[in-house]
Amino acid sequence: MSKGTVLVVTPVPKDLRDALAADWELRDHRRADDGGWPPVPGIRVALTTSMAGADAALMDALPDLKLIACQGAGLDRIDLAAAAARGIAVANTPDVVTEDTADFGIALIYATARNVVRADRFVRDGRWASERMVLSHRVAGKTVGIVGLGQIGSRLARKATGLEMTVLYTGPRAKPDAPYEYVAEIAELAARVDFLVMTCPGGPATEKLVDARVLAALGPTGILINIARGSVVDEPALIAALGNGTIAGAGLDVFASEPAFDPAFLTFDNVVLQPHYATLTVETRRAIIGLLRDAIAGVPGG
Known part of the structure; x- marks a missing residue:
């Protein structure tokens, strides 16, 4: 019996490709030079990521589509209204990233406040013998403000409380x-x-x-940590704030443009830069792949 086909509409990690290729034929599909999507009848499953998403034009080009399988938690770049109108299911992987993303938020708090990355460079550059590292700041006893007390925010809050931090939060409404x-x-x-x-x-x-x-409200001793989406931060304003001392520093795992982020961030010693890395653990990758395999397997004729 021939394998079903999964249309891969954006680059995806090799571990996911290899796992799915064991049971399905993977067919890469990209936008045409004019920005449109070439039509592909007969395709029932499309594979994307939270960063790439899936627009209504893609769905129009796949008239037999039954499932959009999305690696990642975010659905803001998938046209959910268009999918619902066409009877297309959307499967993403939100719950499995909660623990590791919250962990990474805590890691960035320590990395920025305790100058972990900066101190590593200090040693590697051979400066230890002749210079003194700048002082860092204690984490225990500090206050963390969480913007968005969803699953990840709630988990991070519990971890922060365990580290003797005070937690405040904001969002559309109180919980x-x-x-x-x-x-x-x-x-x-x-x-x-x-x-x-x-x-x-x-x-x-x-x-x-x-x-x-x-x-400006965060102030010269405050640190911004972004493990959400690059879009939630005005990056030119952040670069200006880092450059003129408006804030003390930042820990950034996401950027407005990835991987081609603004090179101005490279000029700051008080910024920890990460390659959208929060969920890249062995445990989370295994769980993500399992969820997507199960979702695709559930599509008849997929």
Whole structure:
């Protein structure tokens, strides 16, 4: 019996390709030179990522599509209304990334406050024998402000509490069951915390949520941590704030453009830069691949 076909509409990691290729024929498909999607009848499953998404034009080009399998938690770049109108199911991998993304937020708090990366470069550059490292800051006893108390934000909050940090949060509305103080306005939250951690969804509602006003409120001892989406931060405003000392530093795992991020970030010693790395653990990759395999296997004739 011939294998079913999965249309791969964006580059995906090799481990995922290899796992799916054992049971399905993978066929790469890209936009035409004019930006449109060439039509492909007969395809029932398309594979994408949260960063690439899937627009209505792609769905129009795949008239027999039954499932969009998305590696990643975010759905803001998938036209969910168009998918629903066409009866196309969307499978993503949200829950499996919660633990590792929250872990990584804590890791960036330590990396920025305790100068972990900066100190590593200090040693490697041979400066230890003749210079003194700048002082770092203690994490215990500090206050963290979480923007978006969803699954990842809630998990990060519990971890931060275990590290003897005070937790405040903001979001569209207060959560009655949350054991943390709710602050309705993000600039007010920024003014009250040592670390402002972004764990909110991407999309139009949160685009450039962290702007010059919020960064000014965070202040010269505050640190921004972004493990959400690059779109939630006004990057030119952040670069200006880092350059003029408006904030103390930043830990960034996501950028407005990836992997071709703004090279201005490379000029700052007070920024920890990561390659969208929060969920790249053996455990999470295994779980993501398993979920996508199960979702694709559930499509008749896929």
